[in-house]
Amino acid sequence: xQLGMDSxxxxxxxxxIKTFHKYSGKEGDxxxxxxxxxxxxxxxxxxxxxxxxxxxxxxxxxxxDLDANNDGEVDFxxxxxxxxxxxxxxxxxxxxxxTDDKPKDxxxxxEKKD
Amino acid sequence: xQLGMDSxxxxxxxxxIKTFHKYSGKEGDxxxxxxxxxxxxxxxxxxxxxxxxxxxxxxxxxxxDLDANNDGEVDFxxxxxxxxxxxxxxxxxxxxxxTDDKPKDxxxxxEKKD
Numbered sequence: 001x002q003l004g005m006d007s008x009x010x011x012x013x014x015x016x017i018k019t020f021h022k023y024s025g026k027e028g029d030x031x032x033x034x035x036x037x038x039x040x041x042x043x044x045x046x047x048x049x050x051x052x053x054x055x056x057x058x059x060x061x062x063x064x065d066l067d068a069n070n071d072g073e074v075d076f077x078x079x080x081x082x083x084x085x086x087x088x089x090x091x092x093x094x095x096x097x098x099t100d101d102k103p104k105d106x107x108x109x110x111e112k113k114d
Numbered sequence: 115x116q117l118g119m120d121s122x123x124x125x126x127x128x129x130x131i132k133t134f135h136k137y138s139g140k141e142g143d144x145x146x147x148x149x150x151x152x153x154x155x156x157x158x159x160x161x162x163x164x165x166x167x168x169x170x171x172x173x174x175x176x177x178x179d180l181d182a183n184n185d186g187e188v189d190f191x192x193x194x195x196x197x198x199x200x201x202x203x204x205x206x207x208x209x210x211x212x213t214d215d216k217p218k219d220x221x222x223x224x225e226k227k228d
Contacts, residue, residue: 007159008133012126013201017208019122031209045121076205084198087127091190094131095145 019045020079032073035063049086133159134193146187149177163200 006014023041024033033041042062066074066082120128137155138147147155156173180188180196 006162008129009159009197010162012129012133013197013204015122015126016201017205019126020205045123048120048124077202080198080202083123083127084194087130088191088194090127091131091134 016080016083017076020076024076029073032075033079035067035072038063038066038074046086049090130194130197131190134190138190143187146189147193149181149186152177152180152188160200163204 019041020033021031023037024031026037026040028034042058062082066078133155134147135145137151138145140151140154142148153173156176176196180192
């Protein structure tokens, strides 16, 4: 079924899965992110979005919001909910920005042509 | 902020946004998918996942599930919920499969090395 001819959406899904497991496999339960693994993922993979606050409150807030049951682990579904919320926020930012017609420095590649 | 050095997660978010707007802009409201636009997106971008049922019931089911209020439009948030559910399903499939240790023909690139 068209192996090697993945669409952008299929590539996006694969990137989300690959990135989660790249960090979740480092310590403890291989299929969940510990607080340490989540922090590493956020800092290394989402630094652009977390921006200047990346060293402190943004990371702490995400960790506390996701780890609602305080077991110190984030599973794949919780990770996808976070990524979905971030993507919706990024899209909103992108749409608001288009009405201003000025360059922006985050979510920018969304405007690039294929 | 590291323009041109997007991580996999940042690229995935951008692909989701770009793909949605590629289809949503074709007719009617530029920021929502009509039933026709959604069908085109599903067939062209998710054919691998819809598989052999792509011509019929899978597309109809997704359209009916997403268009809960029957206005014939799917907004970006609803699209992201669909993509999140698909990604979680793909991850579950991937994890179950690993225990079987056989090759699989969908979600496969998730196993490729960087």
